[in-house]
Amino acid sequence: MKTKEPADWREARRRSAHDTIIDVAWSLVSEEGLAGLTLRDLARRAGITAPTVYAYFNSKNAIYDAMFGRAATEFALTMAQPYECDDPRDQLVAIANRFSQFCTSSPTRYQLLFQRTLPDFEPSPESFAPAILALEGVRELLVVYGISEARHADIWTALIVGLVDQQISNDPGGDRWTRLIEESVDMFITHSQPNRGSRKHDSRPAQTKGIST
Amino acid sequence: MKTKEPADWREARRRSAHDTIIDVAWSLVSEEGLAGLTLRDLARRAGITAPTVYAYFNSKNAIYDAMFGRAATEFALTMAQPYECDDPRDQLVAIANRFSQFCTSSPTRYQLLFQRTLPDFEPSPESFAPAILALEGVRELLVVYGISEARHADIWTALIVGLVDQQISNDPGGDRWTRLIEESVDMFITHSQPNRGSRKHDSRPAQTKGIST
DNA sequence: GTCTATAGCTGGATAGAC
DNA sequence: GTCTATCCAGCTATAGAC
Known part of the structure; x- marks a missing residue:
């Protein structure tokens, strides 16, 4: 240089x-x-x-690559921002909400970053790097909060990605699935660490809206 | 005619x-x-x-539409095939496995059928109909097996779709996520109907492979 | 670095003979 | 129904003057 x-x-x-x-x-x-x-x-x-x-x-794909790089950096910055919760459970909810917010606020970005749908485009290692780091960071956070088994981490990602995916595909702009995040996280915690308590959920349909969304 | x-x-x-x-x-x-x-x-x-x-x-999109129609029919036939389990829990596992098998065996078909990724293509109502019917059929099955609340049904679909999606995106051809179906279904059952028992899961990483995949 | 002009290609779709 | 020939639109990318 x-x-x-x-x-x-x-x-x-x-x-x-x-x-x-x-x-x-x-x-x-x-x-x-x-x-x-x-x-x-x-x-x-x-x-x-x-x-x-x-x-x-140099090419159109170079543009896609730069777009990917920016998206990856935004993702890393978003997920790495400090979490101001004491309770591990609230922390996991916050992580999931933040991820969901990041994805649903720009479905196109989500598509480029996490779904491989563009033919003939592969992100360069340089553009990819920040995304990897961010994902590893999240995984480390999971370990800190007690999800140490790989199996459970995989279920976690599937669960959160599934909520986001359904939200984007079947109710874009709405909150039919994202509003289920808290309940889903509790379900997950109860399963992955039965000793620690997760918060109770009543069976009434709606919760107070607008909390930590 | x-x-x-x-x-x-x-x-x-x-x-x-x-x-x-x-x-x-x-x-x-x-x-x-x-x-x-x-x-x-x-x-x-x-x-x-x-x-x-x-x-x-008449057009290229008409071809896509016919492809969609066939995929939808295949989906309907696959999911409607009789389930030969007595236990509701095993039945749910069978449903999830069948869905997963259907999707992962042809990611492209999954993409056309469930992800809206083709620009300027919308399936015609005729092609769409069988898919709707099949999905309603699945939902009815869920009700029969005790998942009556809409919230829980939405979590169910998110969970299963998430597993499939992660499988296809991050481990194509493998079983890193699909092998977690049983455990995930148990997690879900425990959450949605705490009274009924779901099967126990030990914490050792691997289960005997090849069972009802 | 920015332009005009254009090459070179690929794709969907049509015309019209047979 | 099937072909040959062709149109026309759109795209990425390059050449070369300024």
Whole structure:
């Protein structure tokens, strides 16, 4: 890498143009779908022409890769933010809620990050790295809160992913499944550590809404 | 509809050509991915030319629709097959295993049927109908086996779908998540009907493999 | 770095002869 | 119903002037 000092601001400027394009790309795919991204649209919305995009990215997949990288970083930052709960159970609920919030707030991002649906696209190791780290971080948290067995960690991820997936697929914008997170976490805790108590759940349909969503 | 009797075999012949094309289409997408289907490939593999496809289908989406319809029918047939268990718990396990088997045996079919990932494609009501019926059938079974609350049914679907989804996404061809079905079902039963007993699970990692998979 | 112009390709779909 | 030939639209990507 050239680390000449004088032209540093130039690099910064280039970086910001780079980032702007990715901004626009994200706003585009959130409207048209992941596969609906075209360089023409992207350029037009960014106020440049299609060939100019190639001044910043070598290919369309390089754009997807940068989008993936940003999403992975956002994911890492989101999940690593400190949790201000004392109770382990509340902590697990908070983790699940945060994950769910992250996914449902941008289904397209969820699709790019966690579902492999784009043909001919594989994220580069560099873009992938932050996501790996974040997932490992979550797993470590699980261990801290008593879920040490791999089997249980797998059930945990399946459970949370299942809630998110059903929410996005079958009730987009709603909360039919996300509102079941607390109850599901309690179910999981009761199963994985029967000694520790999980909170009781009454059988009435609705809980006070808006708590820690 | 013309219901002239004499040319009935002609209709049958046409139907079989129709079906053959869908056969080929399925074998193609299972290799190239759902979005990778092209009329040229399809025609070549079917031993005809691209325009001839239009003798049977009005558009590419009509092909997707027919594929969806077949998948939905297969799903309905699979799930409606009689369950030969006495124990309700075993029955739930059997349902989950059957669903899981259906999905993991053809991830592409799962993708078309349950995830909305194809842009500009919506299944027609006719193609959709069998899937709806099958899902209602499953839900009725759940009620029969004691899962009557809507909340619990939603948790059930999330749990099973989550296991399948993780299996397909993160361990295709393996059984890292599908082997957790029994344990997950027991967790669910314990939660949804604490009075009825679910089978015990020891904490050792592996269970005897190959049982009712 | 940004443009205009365009290459080069692939895809869905149609026309019309047989 | 099946073909050949072809249209037309859309895309990614490159060439080359400025």
